[in-house]
Amino acid sequence: MTSWIELKDSQPVAVKMLQNSITRDRIAHAYLFHGPSGTGKHEASLLFAMRYFCENKQIDSAEPCYECISCKRIQSGNHPDLHWIEPDGQSIKKEQIEYLQKEFTYTGLESNQKVYVVRQAEKMTVNAANRLLKFLEEPSQETVAILMTEHIGQMLDTIVSRCQRIQFHSLSDHHLYTRLVDQGLPESTSKLFASMKLNVDQAIEMNGDEWFAEARKIVVQLMDKVMNSSEEGYLFLHQVYLKHFQGRESLEYGLELLLMWFQDIISLHLDKRDSIVLVDQFERLEQFHYVVSLSEAKTLIYEILNTKRKLAQNVHPTLAMEYLILQLQR
Numbered sequence: 191m192t193s194w195i196e197l198k199d200s201q202p203v204a205v206k207m208l209q210n211s212i213t214r215d216r217i218a219h220a221y222l223f224h225g226p227s228g229t230g231k232h233e234a235s236l237l238f239a240m241r242y243f244c245e246n247k248q249i250d251s252a253e254p255c256y257e258c259i260s261c262k263r264i265q266s267g268n269h270p271d272l273h274w275i276e277p278d279g280q281s282i283k284k285e286q287i288e289y290l291q292k293e294f295t296y297t298g299l300e301s302n303q304k305v306y307v308v309r310q311a312e313k314m315t316v317n318a319a320n321r322l323l324k325f326l327e328e329p330s331q332e333t334v335a336i337l338m339t340e341h342i343g344q345m346l347d348t349i350v351s352r353c354q355r356i357q358f359h360s361l362s363d364h365h366l367y368t369r370l371v372d373q374g375l376p377e378s379t380s381k382l383f384a385s386m387k388l389n390v391d392q393a394i395e396m397n398g399d400e401w402f403a404e405a406r407k408i409v410v411q412l413m414d415k416v417m418n419s420s421e422e423g424y425l426f427l428h429q430v431y432l433k434h435f436q437g438r439e440s441l442e443y444g445l446e447l448l449l450m451w452f453q454d455i456i457s458l459h460l461d462k463r464d465s466i467v468l469v470d471q472f473e474r475l476e477q478f479h480y481v482v483s484l485s486e487a488k489t490l491i492y493e494i495l496n497t498k499r500k501l502a503q504n505v506h507p508t509l510a511m512e513y514l515i516l517q518l519q520r
Contacts, residue, residue: 192233194253200365201230204356208234209252211354212241218354220326220335222311224342225358228369228390231338234358239272239305240264242334276309284317291325304333311337312344319346326352366390378470385467386446401434402443408434409447410471416518417481427515432508441507442498449494451475452487459484493517 198205204223211217221238223231240254240261241247247254254261263269273293275286290306308314314322325335326349337353339345361369363384370380370390375397383393396402412431416423435444450467457465458479468475482490493514500510 192230192237194237197230197233197237200361200369201234201358204230204234204358207354207356208238212238212252213250217242217334219333220337220353222342222345222350222353222355223336223338223358224355225340226360226389227340227392229358229361231358234356235307235336235338236264238334238336239269239307242303242305243269243271271304273304273306274309275306277313280313282308282310282314282318284315284321287314287318287321287325291321302332305336306333307336307338309338310340311349312339312341319349323348323352360387360389363387366393370394378468381467381469382450385450386443401440405434405440405443406447409444409451410474413448413451413474413478416515417478423515423519424512427511432511438501438507441501441511445494445498445501449491451478452482452491452494455479455482455487456484456491459487490518 194205194209208221223234225231237254240256241252243260243264244254245258245260256262256265260269264272273290275282275290278286293304293306308322323346335353337345337349342350342355366387366389367380367384370383370393371377373390373394375383375393379397380393383396388396408431412423412426415426431444435441451471454466454468454471454475455478457463458475466472466475479487497510497514501507
């Protein structure tokens with residue numbers, strides 16, 4: 191179970207705001223946790239609820255005891271006065287919020303306190319959002335709502351304005367790398383995903399994706415072909431690469447991997463081996479950095495970024511990639 195101290199390492203501002211509201215006894219009736227997936231919103235909601243219901247709470251500390259019945263029930267997911275609302279299918283429906291409001295009329299089973307957490311709050315239908323708004327306008331003194339969203343811009347301004355906003359920022363490469371290693375991902379893969387700026391959930395999903403594992407192999411093969419023969423690189427592009435990388439999102443992943451390749455070559459030229467991302471390809475990279483000069487690597491990075499801009503401007507992917515291959519083969 192993550193503690194406030196651990197979470198504060200990656201989200202210092204968000205944690206400080208929540209800790210202050212707890213220790214100063216200024217708990218709001220509604221909070222809006224917003225920010226990318228995998229940045230600690232779920233963990234913060236659990237910690238907040240544990241401290242709120244904790245039977246051994248210390249006045250001057252925001253930490254729950256983790257040992258009382260209430261803390262253990264929350265950790266196991268079966269506290270009767272902590273309710274979770276999440277999309278039923280593609281949306282959170284009016285009936286779910288009506289049920290939530292009905293629950294507000296009952297006395298808490300363990301105490302008079304209640305906490306409600308609404309996941310993916312931006313997915314509320316208009317009717318559901320209007321129902322929730324009524325609750326936010328008439329708050330109960332011992333009830334706290336926590337709304338979580340990755341897309342605050344998709345929420346009603348009237349709801350946002352009635353919540354205390356707590357922003358969760360994207361994790362730094364170091365924090366993301368550490369969290370992924372803690373999740374059991376290999377160090378080399380964790381370093382790669384952290385460099386790609388994926389959030390924790392995306393990285394875990396990608397780690398089990400056979401498509402991405404094959405994508406990494408194909409990029410390595412492409413670099414081998416390009417460095418060995420201009421003709422082989424062009425043929426490989428059409429026969430293998432473009433058949434695997436179909437669609438803008440997959441092409442973006444391919445370009446990200448190519449970008450890291452030349453960034454790692456630059457790191458070798460600058461003798462910054464600790465900065466290398468594709469650590470499982472170290473021997474290849476070391477060979478390539480004798481072939482590709484520092485200035486050439488910088489130029490090729492520019493060409494890859496330029497290809498990304500072309501794709502964003504709807505240039506035909508085949509044409510954009512053909513031009514890039516020609517530049518890589520120079």
